Amino acid sequence: MSLNVVKDATCTFCGCVCDDIELHTEGDRIVKAKNACSLGDAWFKNHTAERLFPDALIDGKPATLDSAVKAAADFLYDANMPLVYGLSNITCEAQREAVALAEMIGGVVDSHTSL
Ligand code: SF4
Numbered sequence: 001m002s003l004n005v006v007k008d009a010t011c012t013f014c015g016c017v018c019d020d021i022e023l024h025t026e027g028d029r030i031v032k033a034k035n036a037c038s039l040g041d042a043w044f045k046n047h048t049a050e051r052l053f054p055d056a057l058i059d060g061k062p063a064t065l066d067s068a069v070k071a072a073a074d075f076l077y078d079a080n081m082p083l084v085y086g087l088s089n090i091t092c093e094a095q096r097e098a099v100a101l102a103e104m105i106g107g108v109v110d111s112h113t114s115l
Helices: 038-045 065-078 092-105
Strands: 003-009 021-026 029-034 056-058 061-063 083-086 108-111
Touching: 021 038, 029 038, 056 065, 061 065, 065 092, 083 092, 092 108
Parallel strands: 083 108
Antiparallel strands: 003 021, 021 029, 056 061
16 A cells, blocks of 8 residues: 655644645555644544444434434423534534524533633
């Protein structure tokens, strides 16, 4: 298997958008992300072109998207202090919808970078 190197790759994981990442790939997998922080390194190395997960999960089990949306709505409706969390790897439009949802339900927003 040959090693490929991509220079000046951009990491879009946390929003800092570092654009000096050097990626090393073997086949479909990224094996090294030089200059990336630990978050970016994990992000690059754990993303492939393979489809690893179903469209949705409920309690860790595969579910339809419709049933997952209903389950999420039920969780949020029943929550005392709803938290809209994550928001990485999604579009600006999706982030906008998440913030609107948090405002609608009286919740708060946090991103994974608070870790
Ligand atoms: S996760 Fe790390 S490498 Fe990626 S954009 Fe953010 S700071 Fe840069």
